[in-house]
Amino acid sequence: MTPAAGPLYQQLASHYGQAIEKNTLRTGMRMPSVRELMRRHRISLSTALQTLRLLEERGWLEARPRVGYFVRGIAVPPLEEVADADLSAPLEAVAGAHPFAGINERISVLVESARRADVKVDLGGATPGPELFDTAWLNKTAIALLREQPNLLAQSRSTATTHPDFQAAMALRALDAGIRVAPHQVLATVGNTEAMHLALTAVCQPGDVVAVESPTYYGLLQGVESLGLKTLEIPCSQASGISLEALDLAVRTQPRLRAVVVVPDLQMPLGTLMPDAQKAALAAFCRTHDLALVEDDSYRPFVEANERPRPIKSWDTSGHVVYCESLNKTLAPGLRQGWMSAGRWHERIQMLKFAQSRNTPAFSQLLAARWVGAPAFERHLQRLRPRLRVQREQAAQAIARHFPAGTRLRLPPGGLSLWVQLPAGVRSSVLFREALREGIRIAPGAMFSNTDRYEHFIRVSCAQAFTEQTDEAYRVLGRLAAAQAAV
Amino acid sequence: MTPAAGPLYQQLASHYGQAIEKNTLRTGMRMPSVRELMRRHRISLSTALQTLRLLEERGWLEARPRVGYFVRGIAVPPLEEVADADLSAPLEAVAGAHPFAGINERISVLVESARRADVKVDLGGATPGPELFDTAWLNKTAIALLREQPNLLAQSRSTATTHPDFQAAMALRALDAGIRVAPHQVLATVGNTEAMHLALTAVCQPGDVVAVESPTYYGLLQGVESLGLKTLEIPCSQASGISLEALDLAVRTQPRLRAVVVVPDLQMPLGTLMPDAQKAALAAFCRTHDLALVEDDSYRPFVEANERPRPIKSWDTSGHVVYCESLNKTLAPGLRQGWMSAGRWHERIQMLKFAQSRNTPAFSQLLAARWVGAPAFERHLQRLRPRLRVQREQAAQAIARHFPAGTRLRLPPGGLSLWVQLPAGVRSSVLFREALREGIRIAPGAMFSNTDRYEHFIRVSCAQAFTEQTDEAYRVLGRLAAAQAAV
Incomplete structure (x- = not known):
């Protein structure tokens, strides 16, 4: 990761840092001693010491006095945790005077100033850099695909928005997550942004209210605003996610509330994991009040756990959950490939997708289907x-x-x-x-x-x-x- | 084109048919005589005669009695031309009771029944089949691109919706068509469907009226309806396109008219070429009445003429023309690559694109940029x-x-x-x-x-x-x- 340049002790620190990163040296293992390092790398005492100190400084190692250096366990920085907000009530519903005057304007200014700056x-x-993807495998598969299907780029697929191979692969992926989705219910989208846009267009009329987590991903706020809808921010607990108490109050005070949008696992930006009981309760709540529950499941593959959590969709018995996943951050950011399974709004969303952007490229869909179905993806x-x-x-x-x-x-x-x-x-x-x-x-x-x-x-x-x-x-x-x- | 199978005379007819298609045998050239064919291909008199008759039947040749067979000129079938409708007034503005209940429903039923049928x-x-594209070149370029830029599929481009190389290539393409568009004014889109959707979203509020050509491409009618807008169908003359007389009446009777959408060259489905004077008049009309003129220029490359017509955008002095081109039918249908230059609505449309689908894949954009810039594209x-x-x-x-x-x-x-x-x-x-x-x-x-x-x-x-x-x-x-x- 750190380029192997600069003084020798920095190169050695990088070398060991990478070994720790790749889990070759695992948490709790003893680091080679000063003497061992000197012998192994034919370096001076001072270089060996500098190497270990740099590794300690970077958080890779911890020193145990008179014992030696050890690979660090989970680092808990000496910082207090962020406190929860008041969870009892939703914030005021916000609608811009004009669909482009609020958050869209604000985000555009930020994005534009960042684009113009010389960012070092x-x-x-928050998307992984290319070095975190298996680009060799990706390119090999892409080239194989173009050779096997020489007409792929030149083929029109006007009557189908989603390729059957992609549908089959995502249906299998869903099954793996505990969701039953038939292949024909899988709809390919341009990342998650389009999926959210389609879901909210299908479910809401202009002027309707959408409940979102607070804080939430800015792209969602932009999407809601650009559709002429109102955003109702619902406070989130860091332990359990969106406050059901505040949501319950919202249902009683906001007659035009139509949808709730959540990222149940690794909520963006809080990083909260919603417990199973809360997921089940939220699914039941939306069913009872006939609300669309739009679930963004793009971060679940990043959860550090032996057992993967279940998406809310797996508790959906009435089709109220619109399930969306972007493969941007797990598969390949350059493909912009996402998918959704829209429950009771499937027909309408398929219609909207056809009217608004037709099909997404078969090339991306087929590449995603091969990748996601391969053992290399889990690895x-x-x-x-x-x-x-x-x-x-x-x-x-x-x-x-x-x-x-x-x-x-x-x-x-x-x-x-x-x-x-x-x-x-x-x-x-x-x-x-x-x-x-x-x-x-x-x-x-x-x-x-x-x-x-x-x-x-x-x-x-x-x-x-x-x-x-x-x-x-x-x-x-x-x-x-x-x-x-x-x- | 016709597979070289079946009886010998059919194979020979295919052979000559292809030579005519490729312009090796040009319009007006004399076809080899019966005797020549017999000698050249060592065939019987009856096979030679059958070959010529089949070529005549298929419209490739015309017989001139006592002279021989000649390669046909433009075939004017013995059919009357379609008559123009009344051009003096627009049709009634139509808005569905619900944004999904009208044309979207109708088209979905048609598309779905076609998808389920065993279409032979x-x-x-109306998209060219893969055999009409240079797939070898496309695949070669795609593979070269992946090898030169191994991170292309894994790279996130979150702050930019359009790749600068694509912007530069399309700005050059525009210049070639007589339009001045700066690279930063080029916005990549998912085909033309998304471009239309973005244009109408930026220009109109729900309930507004959009004037379209009648008849027009069904995708446009779907897009207008799905945005909760009203369609006003303006009759078209087959000689000059959309009726300015009817449009003038529309401006006076429809206070919520905001946009006019046209395909000036090879209007879909009429195939009309709008004369230059009409193009200039339409641009001036929209400027005078402060209407957005959304120009779909996707078919101009298919015009049979020594001199390419100019897009309406080249008469635009006030930024009222939103120029859109899909590269689907000219470049490669599988890439779904389009672009737009939105005049005075550029900032807003860029914002909307960011909110609704972020960037389109860099892979498609770069491939399109290379292809469109290469002499191979014109060939x-x-x-x-x-x-x-x-x-x-x-x-x-x-x-x-x-x-x-x-x-x-x-x-x-x-x-x-x-x-x-x-x-x-x-x-x-x-x-x-x-x-x-x-x-x-x-x-x-x-x-x-x-x-x-x-x-x-x-x-x-x-x-x-x-x-x-x-x-x-x-x-x-x-x-x-x-x-x-x-x-």
Whole structure:
């Protein structure tokens, strides 16, 4: 990950860092001693010591006095956890005066300023870098596909929005997750963004209300706004996700509430895992009140657990759950391949998809079908999870090291980012602008709500390899935050 | 095209047919005589005569008594031309009671029944078959691209909806068409369907009115309806396209009219070429009345002319023209690649695209950029046009041969389909169902309007190679139409 350049002790630290990352050296194992390192690599005492100290500093090793260095276990940084908000009531429903004047405007300004900046360290977008994918396998499969089906790129598939091979592969994938979906109920989408857009278009009329988690992924807020719908932000507990108490109040006070959108596993940005009991209760709640429950299941493959959690869809007995998965972050970001199974709204969504963008390219669908069905995909995820865990811990440690007192975070049980609460007085929108000037991109809290209640939060991505430069970026961020806190 | 199988005279006819198609034997050239054929191919007199008669029957040759056989010029079938409708007034504005209850429902039923049928001859979808594309070149370029950019499929491009290489290539393409578009004004889309959807979403509010050509492409009617907008059908002249007289009346009677959508070159399904004066007038009209003019320019590359017509966008001085092009039918249907340049609505449409589907795959964009910029693309179109011309003529001749008296059509100056008027008493929705039972798919007139005024029309595709089986399909269609006409 860290390029093998620079002084010898840095090269050696990278070498061992990678071995830990790849689980060749596992948590709790004893690191070779100073003497062993000297002999093995024919290095001086001082180089051996520098190597071990750097590995310790980067969070790879912990020193046990008079025993030696050991590979670190889960790093819990010495930071307080983020506290839950009041879970008893929903926030005010928000609708822009105009469908493009609220969050869309805000996000566009942020995205545009990031695009124009000379970003050197991108902690903004939480998508794994190309080095975390099996690109050799991907390209080999793509080339094989083009050779086997020479007409693939030139073939029109005007009557079918989704390729039957993709439908079959996703139906199998669903079965694996405990969901029964017939192949014909699988609809290919352009990532998850289109899936959400189709789901909300099918379920709502302009002016209707959509309940979302607070904080939530900004793309969802944009989608809701661009459809002329109202967003109702429902507070989330970090232990169990969306507050059913607040949702219950919302049903009674908002007659035009039509849909609830959730990311039950590794909620974005909180990283919460919704417990099974809560999933079952939420499914029952939506059934009882005839609400569409739109489930974004794109992060479940990143959960650190021996047993994979079950999606809410597996508790759906009435077709109220619209299940969506993006394969962007697990399979290949460049394909923009997603899929959905829309329960009782299937016919209407198929119709809308046909009217709004027709079919997605068969090339991407077939590549996704082959990849997702292959054992290589599970192996890829098994390699990816511990690497991301290490990257999350490295980021958390860097924050603990560099950020001012009063900074809080909770290490999530998986995923691609951290949600960080800054000390009182630090405004993340200011931090965003100042950091960008230093070539560092972060996601300020304002992106995750229509309110300003997350102004003192940032989301940082752990999807890219943690390098010297990343550590330096956290140091700069910490300095900027401290300067604001001191004012 | 016709497979080289069957009796010897059929093989020879195919051989010469292909030579004519490829312009090796050009219009007006004298065909080898009976004696020459006998000597050249060592065949009997009867085989030589059968070969020439089959070529004549298929429309490749014409016999000049006592002189010999000549390669045919443009075949004008002995059919009357379709008459124009009343051009003085728009039709009633139509809005479904519900955004999914009108044309979307109708089209879905048709598409679904075609999908379920065992279609042997598809005259429904007007996209060229894979044999009309340079698939070897496409695949070679795709594989080279994956080898040169091994991270292409695994790379996330979250802040940019359009790849800069694609923007540069399309800006050059636009320049070639007489349009000045800066690279940053190019937005990649999922075919034209998404472009239309984005344009209308940006320009209109639910309940607004969109003027469309009548008849028009059904996908547009679906898109308008699915956005909760009203369609106002404006009659078209076959000589000059959309009626400005009717449009003028529409502006005065429809205060919520916001946009006009046209296919100025090779209007779908009429095949009309809008004259330059009309294009300039329409651009000025929309500027004067502050209407968005959405221009679908996907068919211009199929125009049979030495000089390519200019898009309306080239007369746009105020940014009122939203220019859209799908590369589906010219480049590769499997990529679903389109683009747009949205004039004064650019910022808003970029925002909407980001909110509704993010970026389209870089793989497709880069492949399109290479292809469209290469001389091979122009060569491909130069080969494609005469092949399509021959296929249109073959279809027109088959209709003239097999359809009942009273059938009318006008050979369009290019394109992928024919618009056929059936005799009084023939209902194309019935013909559609009956033909499907025989394994033949056509597009009934009802797909091209929210009214039933095209119930006695069909659109037939000429995008697939014309074979014995195609001829047989026209024979069956003619028989079915005649049976209806006789009742």
